[in-house]
Amino acid sequence: MVVVIGSSNIDLTATVDRLPARGETVLGQRFVQSFGGKGANQAVAASRAGAEVRFLSKVGADAHGDLMAEHLQEEGLSQQVLLRDADASTGVAMILVDGAGDNQIVVVPGSNHRLTAADVRQHAALMADARVLLVQMEMLPETVEAALLLAKQHGLTTILNPAPACPLSPDLLKLVDILTPNETExxxxxxxxxPSEGAHLLALQGGGIVVVTCGDEGAFLSCGKRRTHVPTFVVEAIDSTGAGDAFNGVLACALAEGIEIESALEKASAAGALATTTAGAQASMPGRRDIDRLCQFGTKRIRRQ
Known part of the structure; x- marks a missing residue:
């Protein structure tokens, strides 16, 4: 069982030939409205990979909130607690994707920043019998810390995806078993x-196991004195949106199944690669069959030293 506490957004995505420079206007080719938010993305990723998922989030009492509630119900999560806030709009992400699959994203948190530590404690029952908690930084830091503390009290393995990056206190880091920043974060x-040196430094600061994801360069694992490079898989990428969320959700799923960290990272890497082959965030989260097939038959891209 995986518990995910985090954001739910409506994504507004425009496809462009190239990302604009500062102060520049470019014309787009396509516009799509879809479902996103790191919390919801990672919950869906873990669920599609085969995990039982309990998800806690907060949306607005608006049309976007209605759409998100209906969508998550259709995704078949084991249990979702989607709180509603009458005084804040549902979170929105505005995304630009260029022809190479790279992106720029602006997030307006809205109701996501109204999910409180008290909300988390009120729904502590979500932690019962679970094995892994997965959280991100699209919530207030005190809400993240409350979730991590509650998870440790219930004996869960905790994963923090520190995105978007912000200062992490030593007290918060002590509650994290696995920290998963990307190379920018x-x-x-x-x-x-x-990224390898950065992972090692974060591990020394109390981040437990640190995994830095680096796109087609793979991922770097630092645990104590051990440093490991996890290669990614060769795919035809069209949109990197949601790739990190696929990685984190599938990592949580694999760890909840008792899979050792190196093998879990291979599955997560396969999921992240597959997510780049489909446009959109939640729409790109792969299923377990595709993940297992890529792990078995796919070609790994080995980083040259």
Whole structure:
């Protein structure tokens, strides 16, 4: 059982030939409204990979909130607690995707920043009999810390995806078993440009196991004195939106099944790669069969030293 506590957004995505420079206007080719938010994305990713998922989030009492509630019900999550806030709009993400699959994203949190530590404690029953908690930083830091503390009290393995990156207190880091920044976030958190070195520094600061995801360069694992490079898989990428969320959701699923960290990271890497082959966030979350097939038959891209 995986518990995911986090954001729910409506994504507004425009496809462009190239991402605009500062102050520049470019014409787009396509516009799509879809479902996103790191919390919801990761919950859906874990569920499609085969996990039983309990999801806690907050949306507005608006049409976007209605759409999200209906969508998550159709996704068949084991249990969802979707709180409603009459004084805030449902979160929105505005996304630009270029021809190479790279993106720029602006998130307006809305109701996501109204999910409180008290809300988390009120729904502590979600932790019962679960094995893994997965949270992100699209909530208030005190809400994240409350979720991590509650999970540790219930004996869960805790995963924090520190996105978007912001300062992490030592007290919060002590509650994290696995920290999963991407290469941009690890640079923000540590000031280091080398992802392997950044992962090692975060581990020394109390981040437990640190996994830095680096797109087609794979991922770097740091645990104590052990450092491991996890290669990614060769795919035809069209949109990187949601790839990190697929990685985190499937990592949580694999760990909840008792899979060792290196094998769990391979499944997560396959999921992240597959997510880049489909446009959109939640629409791109792969199913278990495709993940297992890529792990078995796919070609890994090995980083040259």
């Amino acid at each position: 690890v640079r923000t958190l540590t000031g280091m440009t080398d």
